[in-house]
Amino acid sequence: MTETRPVLVVTEVDDITADMVITELNRRGVPVVRFTLAGPLWGNHPSRIAAADYKPAQLALARRLGIRVPPTLVTNDPDEAREFVRAQGDAIFKTLRWTPYRREGVPVTGWATPVTADEIDDSVRVTPHLFQARVHKAADVRVLIAGRHTFAVRIDSELLDWRQDYSNLTYAVERLPDRVDKALHACLDSLELVSGSFDLAVDREGNYWWLELNPNGQWGWLETETGLGMSAAFAGLLMEGDRR
Structure with missing residues (x-):
């Protein structure tokens, strides 16, 4: 006997046609859960996540809010890219956004990678690339904002891009300067988001530099490593509508 799935x-x-279908499902003994979208509380609306995920727009917004942004060039012109990289002396490149790209069934992720002018060839013409001056950092900082709550974690490693090897990372709770904290909250307000994961770099002089925002970033392992109440903040946000 086939199991009846809900x-x-x-x-x-008010959806008369949906009412008719639900009536028929009830007649057939099928369990039905009806969910109306009238004024729902979203964590982050999917359309706002998609809009906020575009790195050039993030960089422009961060500058307007007074956050330090490394010199950056987005281009598919090899000559322009070479000139920029030579001028910086020490530069990296990275993708404009994450994609579900696979090679022979294996997910392929683009890391922030050092680049020299001599390495840039005509393949750059295929799609825009993001080139950026390298920040000579003392540490990385991942910042999670959930509603009115800010959680900052210092990540120490020898890696340019710490996501490449989680086994060689150490963590410590960080306190952001008020100016930086307020700017990050203002960023989310401008993007109409209630939460987001920010990647910052701290240089040897203690300056905080914007790297990027992941509007739907992972944070669970950071709570495990630090004991910060991130899940509690999200629970309160969803239960009470404690947005900003």
Whole structure:
């Protein structure tokens, strides 16, 4: 005998056609859960996540908010890229956004990677690349904001891009300067987001530099490593609508 699976109906409050289908499902003895979208509380709306994920727009917003941003060039012109990289002396490149790209079934992720002018060839013409002056950092800082709560974690490693090897990272709770904290909250307000994971770099003089924002970034392992109440902040956000 085939198991009857429950059906989720997502619709508006007044939807006559949905009512008719639900009535028929009830007649057939099918369990139905009806979910209306009338004024729901979103953590981050999917369309706002997609809009906020574009790195050039993030960089422009960060500069307007007074956050330090490394000199950056987005181009698919090899000559322009070479000139920029030579001028910086020490530069990196990275993708404009994450993509679900796979090679022979294996996920391929682009890390922040050092680049010299001599390495730039005509393949740059295929798609825009993001070139950036390298920040000579003392440490990385991952900042999670959930509603009104800020959680900052210092990540120490020898890696240019710490995501390449989690086994060689050490963590410590960081306190952001008020100016930086307020700027990050203002960034989320401008993007109409209630949460986000920011990647910052701290240089040897103690200056904080913007690297990027992941509007739907992972944070679970940071709570495990530091004991910070990140999940509690999200629970409160969802229960009480404690947005900003």
